[in-house]
């Protein structure tokens with residue numbers, strides 16, 4: 068996923084759909100039932116942007132997210 072090939076091949080709308088409904092028979096879960104529209108779009112944008120990020124940038128964004136009340140409760 069990090070290589071960026073998927074991000075080039077798929078449009079934002081396609082990624083959104085995949086994140087929301089999952090892909091049957093692959094283990095790719097549907098996040099629609101457990102995540103709201105805002106979160107699904109956030110994940111979509113993350114999938115698109117992540118190949119252009121470095122670990123520090125990612126960490127910075129993750130910390131901001133936690134500050135906004137969307138933590139997943141990781142200890143680090």
Ligand code: HEM
Nearest residue numbers: 073076077081082085086090093094095096098110111114
């Ligand atoms: C338990 C976690 C997850 C598992 C086991 C999982 C597994 C998979 C699998 C097996 C595929 C299909 C690959 C293929 O058919 O070639 C897939 C595709 C995909 N997954 Fe996940 N996934 C997980 C979490 C996530 C998360 C958190 C996201 C993003 C929010 C995500 C985004 C995608 C996308 C965008 C694709 C489509 C790739 C394409 O264009 O072919 N996945 N995932």
